[in-house]
Amino acid sequence: MNNIEEIASVHLGKAGDGSVVKPYVTPDKVDPSLLVAIPRYLNRTHYNIEESSLPFRGFDTWNCYEVSFLLDNGFPVSAVAKITYPANSKYIVESKSLKLYLNSFNMDKFGTTVAEAKANVTRQILSDLCTVLESEIQACLFTNDGLAEHSPIDDVFMRIENVVDVDKIEFPWYNEDPSILQMVPNKNLIPFQVRSNSLRSNCRVTNQPDWGDVFIYMDSDFVPSLESLLQYIVSMRKENHFHEEICECIYKRLHDKFTPRELFVACLYTRRGGIDINPVRASNTNLLSKYAGNLMTPSIRVKKTMRQ
Secondary structure, three states, rough: OHHHHHHHHHHHHOOOOOOOOOOOOOOOOOHHHHHOOOEEEEHHHHOOOHHHHOOEEEEEEEEOOOEEEEEEEOEEEEEEEEEEEEOOOOEEEEEEHHHHHOOOOOEEEEOOOHHHHHHHHHHHHHHHHHHHHHHEEEEEOOOOOOOOOOOOOOOEEHHHHOOOHHHHOOOOOOOOOOOOOEEOOOOOOOOOEEEEEEEEEEEOOOOEEEEEEEEEEEOOOOEEOOHHHHHHHHHHHHOOOHHOOOHHHHHHHHHHHOOOEEEEEEEEEEOOOOOEEEEEEOOHHHHHHHHHHHHHOOOOOOOOOOOO
8 A cells, every 4th residue: 555544544444434333342462463554755755855865864752651561460560661763764653553552462461570571561562663664663661650751852942932922923824835934044153943832733644633842953044034933833733744744844844945054853742542752853863862862762751841
């Protein structure tokens, strides 16, 4: 299948087609066949992003809050899974399929102690995702409520809504258009570091709204005016795309229009279905480490933003 909607809707009912959709029954054993992989190139063609020469490096971090499995004595262990894989992987995993896959752990037994069971579950997740996505995967399970949490993104980004008068700006665009971005000189040649919590897009398959925070860093002679950048972010409001695609779209538009020396874009989306998805793209690995080191490290548990 080469149609994204067809691939991604494998586990979704088809309302209105006259058929009867059988209720889903969670299996009692882990079922890797539930995982659905979507080729990244299908999301990138529209933005002229070439798989053979990506204009960015990056990763996707998935925080999964509804993970549970059994000890051999039947005791249920509850955990949070943090899963990270690179932006150059051949596939992304469809979120509903990941949720159903993780649910298949619920009634399966993995060891006599919590530590043993956690290790076995982590190995199973890594093995299954590596096979399906054909990429290196990193994962960590957290079961300790008292574990320290760290900021997902370095807190040096100025919130646009705090420095522009949103009451006096018109927002007539609700579909993405790079012409909205207005170029202004970066007079002091200082890094442009901004964030906004006005990001909203919609699921490509279900049309359900996805809410998020966007973080942008640019080292460039020219930058977008704050008003036009906010208008552009708001223009995603009626776009139907996956989270990863929204992040790469913003990155590619800024990359093409402003030719920055360095560029970093992160989109931290709110939790839906027990999972939040956080794509990050940057022009070099130093930016990834500097601004999103906590987010990209599986063993570090991160705090949620207000939107999450």
